[in-house]
Amino acid sequence: MSFSPNTLLRALRTSKASSRTRVSFPQPLFYRQLHASSRLDVVKPFLLADIGEGITECQLIQWFVQPGARVEQFDKLCEVQSDKASVEITSPFDGVIKKLHYEPDDMAITGKPLVDIDIQSEISGADAEKLGGVDGNEDAGAEKDQAEESVRHDEKLAEVASEVDVAYSEAMTKGSQGQARQHRPRQGREDKGSLATPAVRHLLKETHVDVADVQGTGRDGRVLKEDVHRHVSEQTQQPVAHQPSRAATRQDKNAPLTPVQTQMFKTMTRSLDIPHFLYTCAADMGAITALRKRLNASATSGEQKLTHLPFILKAVSLALQHHPLLNSSLDTKDPKKPEITYRGAHNFGVAIDAPSGLLVPVVHSVQDLSIVEIATQLRQLSDKARNSKLAPTDFSGATFTISNIGSVGGGVVAPVITAPQVAILGVGRSKLVPAFDENEELVKKEELVLSWSADHRIVDGAECARCAERVRAFLEEPGRMMVEMR
C-alpha cells in the first residue's frame, strides 16, 4: 500500500504524541500504527457508509479496535457522531484490522475509507461494495474535483426514511466507482456545522449573518472574522430592527437549506455542466383517455384506476428500444476521454412532489413491466413518499427521468437533466384545445405537451426529436404500443 505524504505526517504526529502520552497520562486506548500490507488482494479499505440525512461527514468519537485486532462480523469498530446522532459502526466481515484511517476527534468523511481490514470471510456482492479499491483510492481525495462526486450520493435524499442500518443494505449503487469525494464542509449543513470558531460565531450572531452565506478563506474553508466583516461591508445596508411592528417594512429572513434542498442543490449544481436543449411536442391524448375510461369503468374494486402516467412510461420505454442513446450514461470523469455506457435496463426516475420537497424515486426495469405493474409501482412509491418511508434503494440506478409537473400544472417546461443521465422528459397538464379534424371541421382535442431535454454533448436534436415523435405516435395510437410489446 503506498504511503501518501499525509499518511506519513499523521503517523509521525501520532507516534510522537503517543510516545509522550504513554508515559504518564490516560491516553486514547488505541492509536494508529502504520503497516505495509504484503498481500494487496486481501486487505481492503472499509468505507464509511452514508448514515442518511444528507450528512457528509461525522466526528470519530472512539475506536473499539486497534490495528492487529481480530474482529468478527458485527463486532463494534468505532463510534461516530454527526449532529444529533451517535452511531456505532460494526464490521460486516470477519477479519483482522490493519489500519485505522482517523484518530479520535477527526472528521470522518462519508464514502471514504474508515479502516483497512484483512478480510477472512466470504464476502457477498453487496458487501464488496462497502469496500474501496485496493490502493491509491483512499487518499485520492487530495484534489477536490466536483465532477468526481460519487453517483451514489445523488440517490441519497435526506428527508426520506433515514435507513441508519449500519449493516449497510444494498443502498450503494452497483455503479458507484471510486471514493474520491467532494468535501465541502459548508455546503448545506443545516445544523451550521460550518467551520468557524466560537468567537467568529459570536460575531456572526451579532451581525445577523448566516454562516452559510459567508465565503470562508481560512483553512478547510473556515470562516474567519475578516470574512464576516468583508461580507457585511459587501451587503447593502439593511435595517436591523429587533422589534418590527406589523406595519413596518418586511424583514429578510436567512434560512439554512433543508436536507432535500441540500441534495437538490448538489445534484443540480452538477447539472450545470450539461448543455441542455429543449424539444417539445404536443400529443393528442384522446385515445389514451378513452381507453382509460373504459378500463377504469370496468375495473373491479380491487384493481386500481389507471392514470395516463403509466402509459407514458411504457411508451417512452418502447421508444427507447429504438433510441438507446437516450437511455445511456455519460462518464466525464476524464474530460479528455468521455465514455458513453448504454444502459440495459430502463430504470425511470419519477419526480414526485412530496411534503418535504422534490423526491425522485425509481421504477426499475420498466422494459419488463406491464402498464398495470407500472401503475402499481407508482402508487407504492408515492405512498411511501407521503409517509417518508422511501429507502435509499428506491433512489438508486435511474437511467432516465420523467417529471410529471402536469399534476400541478404547466404546458411547456424545460426540465433539468440529472447527471450522469443524458435526457429527461417533462410532462405538462393536458387541456382541451380547439383543433381541426381531417374534414377541416372544428373539434375538441385533448392536448398534452411533452418537453424533452437532452445533453447536446452526445445527443443531437434530430435523434431526440425522432424519439419524441415516436412516443407521441404511441400515445396517439395505443395499438402501436401493443404490437411492439413483448
Add this chain to the structure above:
Amino acid sequence: MIVWNSACRSARLSTRPLTVRRCLSQRTLDRLTDPVQSYISTSRDPYLNLSIEHFLLQQSAPESVVLLLYVNRPSIIIGRNQNPWLEVNLALLDPSSHDQSYSEPPGLGAVDLVRRRSGGGTVFHDEGNVNWTVICPSKDFTRDQHAEMVVRALRDCGIDRARVNVRHDIVLDQGQHSLTIGSDDTHSTPYQTPEADARKPLKVSGSAYKLTRQRALHHGTCLLSSPNLNIIPHYLHSPAKPYMTARGVESVSSPVGNILLSNERFIASVQKQFGKLYRSIGDAQEVGDEWQEHDSVRKGCDELKSPEWTYLQTPQFSISNQSDTLTDVDLELSVRNGVISSGFCGTRKSGYSGAARTGLPAGLDGRRLHDISSWDDELGGSLPSVSHDRVTRLCKWLHMMLPPPIGRPNTHFR
C-alpha cells in the same frame, strides 16, 4: 478508559437478558422480551434514569419497541461529544461559589452535570420537563416518526400549535390562526405564517439519537412547565466560549417556551399514542431506585458519574486569552481528552519574540483539566519573570473561564 471498553464489550456479548440478577424480578426480565414495552421512572436521578435507558437499549429484545418516560431534578445534560467548558457555565453549578443574584426563587441549588451517551446538544432538565425515549429496531427507524407521535400526543391535549420542524425538533408556532383547514399533518399547523414574521416558533422539545447495529434510540425533552426558563440561559452560556477553538458538535440555540401542560396529562397522552402506534394496550411498568441494585445499571451509573467520563471525553480544544485586551500575560492551552497537552505563556509587553514566550509551566503539562482546583496554586510559582499582580490577574481570568468543577455529584441530595 478501560472501564468503558469492557462496558462496551459486555454489551456486545449479551444480546439476551442475563439469567443471573440480583434484585430485578424475573417478571421484569421477561418483560424485556415483550414486543411492546412501556416504562415510567419514579426516580429523579438523572444518572439512574440515563443508565436505565441505556440498559433498556442494550437488553431489550432486538425486535421490540420500548417507551420510557422520566423526569430529572435540575441538571444539565451535555451531548456525547460535547465540551462542558464550552457549553456550560460551570461556575454556576456549585451554589456556594457564586453570588445569589443568579438564583431566583426557588433557588436552584446544586445542579448536576451529566454527559449522556447520545449525540446532540446541551439541554437543561428540571421537574417541569418530561423526557421521553423510544427504542426500536434500527431498520424501522426514522428520525421523524416518534417526534410525530409526541406531536399527536400534544395535539390530543389541545396543543394544536405543536409541529415537527425540519430539524426533527418539536416547536410551537406563534402566528395567528390562518383560515386554512387544519390537517393531520404533524409537520404543519394553521398557525404557521410563510412571511418573515418577527414571531419565530418556540422550541419545546429537542431530540438526540443513538444508533447501534440492531437498535435505534430516540430521546427527546419536552418543556411543559419549567419555572427556570429565564435562568437557563445563564447556565448554558459559558464565559469561555469566545476564547475557545474547539472540535465537536456545538449546540444550536433556539428560543424556548413552556407548553403549559401538566406532567401527568402529557405522560398519559404519550403512553396512549405509543399504544396506538404499536397496537398495544399494556400498562406502563414503573422503574426506579431499585434498579440501582442491578450490576449493569449500577456500573452504567458509576460511569456516568465519573469525572473521567464527564470531562475526559471532551474532544480537542484550545483556549487562548490573546483576544482579551484586559490581560497582559498571554496564555494558550491545548486540551486533548480533557488533559492539558500543550500551550505557552508569554508577556505582551515584550512582544512575541521567542524569548519572551515560555512553554507551559511545568506543573500544567499533562494535568487533567478538571483536577485543577486552584489556578493560583498551579501558576503561582511557575512564572518567575512575571510580576505577582499580573499572575494574579491571569489566575483570576483562568478561574472564570475554567472554573474548578464541583464535588462528586452524589454528595448533593435533593
